[in-house]
Amino acid sequence: MIENLLVTLLCIDKLLKLMKKYIAIVLMTAGLYTQAQEMTLPTFTQYLADNEFVISPVYAGIGDYVKIRGNALTQWVGIKDAPDTQTLVGDVRLGQKSGVGGLIYNDKNGNTRQMGARVSFAHHLTLNNQEDRFLSFGISYNINQFRLEAKDFDTDGDGTPGVNDPGITDNRSTTNHNFDVGVLLRSGGFFASLNASNILNKQLDLFAINEPNTLRNYYLYTGYRYKKKITSRxxxxxxxxxxxxxxxxxxxxDVNMKMRFWDFEDYYWAGISYRFLNDQFFTPLNIGPMMGMKKGAFYFAYSYQLITNEIQAYSTGTHMITLGVDIFQGISNCRCMMR
Structure with missing residues (x-):
């Protein structure tokens, strides 16, 4: 009887592991479809780490220094082949009222790979110098390679990579060229940017013909930097x-709140982000506390995203680290270039 009970428990354990595997596959597949059809840099909370350039070209050159940020994002920690993204971003002033910037990224999601780069130009106009009111325009050229790696397919279901299907002979990849445009208004502590990403449609000559070919995404980023007193830290x-x-x-x-504490030119900050689909306000996609600091020329930030859907039973969440450096400070004399 005890032997039969042990066999039953062993079968239940195997069944639970199998269910866990298939649930994870279903959830990852849903996320994969969403990301693959856009063929662009996945946007989480990288922009909140004083790194707004990742979402809009209009921020290129805003700052009297060369700004460099490296970002590492590991999504759904604890689940095999979960999305993993790295970015390297830099921007600098060009002349007195313009700026240029560049971005490269690498993204892995299961058996798919995305690698891309972005080159941006922005021009900044002064509307009112006394009230610090500025208007900026920006444009980016983007190149993205999306690849399916057949060598990693598990076609016989034995849990190890290997292609046993004669119809699968090699990897599949496609390269997409596109553009982003944006406009930014700054007035005192208020800012608002409106952006259109991937404004060109993509060609459907490699993958399924029923795949969406419209890549356009629209972003609105707005907020206010508030100090109770000018002398307040x-x-x-x-x-x-x-x-x-x-x-x-x-x-x-995303609904965000950040608080900074200034120590002369250095500062420390903490915040939180609440992301939801717009028809599901009370069912957030994730909730993300974050913190960071700028000490001298060096910058560090960490963000954690708590998963609130079914996958939370199998993952410890999403982690993101940002490292940066600001060099050659004081290279601009125009107030329109001040952050």
Missing amino acids: FEWEPSVFYQLFESDGRSST
């Missing part, structure tokens, strides 16, 4: 980041 920054995906009409919103 504390600065509050509520902000909202809205994303609309034209291909299927879905949209999401």
Whole structure:
């Protein structure tokens, strides 16, 4: 009887492991479809780590220094082949009222790979110098390679990579060229940027013909930097980041709050982000506390995203680290270039 009980428990354990595997596969596949159809840099909360350039070209050159940020994002820690993304970003002033910037990224999601680069130009106009009111325009050229790696397929289901299907002979890849445009208004502590990403449609000559070819995403990022007194060391920054995906009409919103403590030119900050689909406000996609600091020329930030859907039973969450450096400070004399 005891032997039969042990056999039953062993079968239950194997069944639970199998269910866990298939649930994870289903959830990852859903995320994969969403990301693959856009063929662009996945946007989480990288922009909140004083790194707004990742979402809009209009921020190129805003700052009297060369700004460099490296970002590492590990999504759904604990699940095999979960999304993993790295970015390297830099921007600098060009002349007195313009700026240029560049971005490269590498993204892995299961058996798919994305590698891309972005080159941006922005021009900054002064509307009112006394009230610090500025208007900026930006444009980016993007190149993205999306690849399916057949060598990693598990076609016989034995849990090890290997292709046993004669119909699968090699990897599949496609390269997409596109453009982003944006406009930014700054007035005192208020800022608002409106951006259109991947404004050109993509060609459907490699993958399934029923795949959406509309890549356009629309971003609105707005907020306010508030100090109770000019001499105060504390600065509050509520902000909202809205994303609309034209291909299927879905949209999401981040509601953010950051607080900075200034120590002369250095500062420390902490914040939180609440992301939700716009028809599911009380069912957040994730909730992300974060913190960071700028000490001298060096910058560090860490963000954690708590998963609130079914995958939380199998993952410890999403982790993101940002490292940066600001060099050659004081290279601009125009107030329109000040952050």
